[in-house]
Amino acid sequence: AQRVTQPEKLLSVFKGAPVELKCNYSYSGSPELFWYVQYSRQRLQLLLRHISRESIKGFTADLNKGETSFHLKKPFAQEEDSAMYYCALKEETSGSRLTFGEGTQLTVNP
Amino acid sequence: NAGVTQTPKFQVLKTGQSMTLQCAQDMNHNSMYWYRQDPGMGLRLIYYSASEGTTDKGEVPNGYNVSRLNKREFSLRLESAAPSQTSVYFCASSEGGWDEQFFGPGTRLTVL
Secondary structure, three states: OOEEEOOOOEEEEEOOOOEEEOOEEEOOOOOEEEEEEEOOOOOOEEEEEHHHOOOEOOEEEOOEOOOOEOOEEEOOOOHHHOEEEEEEEEOOOOOOOOEEOOOEEEEEEO | OOOEEEEOOEEEEOOOOOEEEEEEEOOOOOEEEEEEEEOOOEEEEEEEEOOOOOOEEOOOOOOEEEEEOOOOEEEEEEOOOOHHHOEEEEEEEEOOOOOOOEEOOOEEEEEO
């Protein structure tokens, strides 16, 4: 069965420092990967998806099929980036179902 | 547009009581989902409905039932609540297929 792992439950960095949130997956096919974010007192929302190859709020994520990873990176973290981040995987044949990782709580300190 | 709405926002139940969580979306989406969010476990899919008239089990369906009442509404029922069902429940919807899922604000349920 497919699985998504986010090894860090908590991640704390200082403002201006680079940040990387790790996501590893296990799936034998060709997955689509997403990052969702939940800011304090806000709804869970899509941050980015790998097929778009875009940068959102300064964040990027590259799908590495060899290492089965989809790490989220930002070169200079901002305090407003503090949030819970979830990595999610969609299988080729799952319709619209997503499998989420455990989540990483990012705190950016001033 | 309100997007995805959920009622109630908070609920406390006693073990064995039943209740229904309501979810509605005004985006004319085909697919709807129910997740539970537990610390350290992320979001886990309980049930989903790929289209009106269909429902399917997700990762953790035991103890729950769902009804896709129409295209807009997707309810989640706990027939006999247990403390293990204490969680935050999220409803979501998507156009279907590869599209982004839009989430509701969540319902915080405590079962004593």
